[in-house]
Amino acid sequence: MEAPLIRRLSRFLAALALTAATTIVGVTTTAGAAHADGCYTWGRMLSEGMSGEDVRQLQIRVSGYPGYGAVLGTDGAYGPATRSAVIRFQQAYGLPADGIAGPQTFNKIYALQDDDCTTVNFSYAEFNDCNSDWSGGAVSASTARANARLSMWKLQAMRHALGDQQIIVTSAFRSYACNSAVGGSSTSRHLYGDAVDLGAGPHSLCRLAQQARYHGFNEILGPGYPGHNDHTHVANKSTRTWSAPNCGI
Known part of the structure; x- marks a missing residue:
């Protein structure tokens, strides 16, 4: 069987399965089965x-819709927080x-996603100008990539909330060598692949810092915080640190 025919058959079977699931739970939809x-x-x-x-895969995609000050877990359990995030995602679109x-x-x-699992408006290359294999950080290369991908989905949500205008990434994953070369903190979240520095563009640094509060970032550092007057830093960490004094945060 030729490859194109196999792909068409796979798409048909996936759509058929989802259609069957829709019928079983008694929910109707006018959009047809997902491809x-x-x-x-x-x-x-x-x-x-x-x-x-x-x-869990769904939670990653709606992680940018947790509500103000919240962070959506990606534990594979569809609880009230996931339901609320899905509702916000649905409302946004x-x-x-x-x-x-x-x-x-x-x-x-x-x-909203490309075949390599990045979002349509962000890329792995954009999130790693350090090396090509994501090695040398505080976590494995695969974990660093996965962390970066989660940040992409949060920024994709933030980008949509800001009118679908460009968000400029100036720095993301860093190996220890790259982090040292730019004078980064020895405990920087960049070493984990889950931190992103944003530059001014269509939106001011303060606007970026203010909006990030709605999209699942526990660490937001911006203008007025030492060393952050030329960028806004967002990251995924276990405890909250928000500080951008010049922006009222």
Whole structure:
């Protein structure tokens, strides 16, 4: 069987499975079944109370919609926080906001991601100008890439909230060598791949710092914080540190 035919068959089977799941739970949709995707394809509808790797993959994609000051966990358990994040995602894109991830929600996610699992407006290269293999940091290369990908989804949500205008990334993952070369802190989140420095562009540094509070970043450092008058720093860490005094944060 030729490869194109195999791909078409795979897409048909994935769509058929999701359509069947939609019928079983008794939910109707006018968008039809979700199509297969080059990065990740969901095979069932997801709702509160469910769990699994497919839930975790969904949580990554809606991690930028946790609400003000919150951070959405990516534990694979579809709880109230995940449902609320899905609702915010659905509202942001004009979808029926029922907190259930079905074909319309998945199709929008597919439209927002590339086949390498980056988002349509950010790339791995943009998040790593240190080396090509993501090695030499505080975590494994695969973990650093996964952390960067999570940050991309948060920034994708932030970008949409800011009118779908460009967000300029000036620095993200750093190996220990790269971090030392730029004078970074020895405990920098850049070493983990989950920190991103943003430059001024369509939006001021203060506007970026203020908006980041809604998109799942526990660390926000900006103008007025020592060493951060020329960029806004956002990161994913376990405890909250927000400080951009010149921006009212």
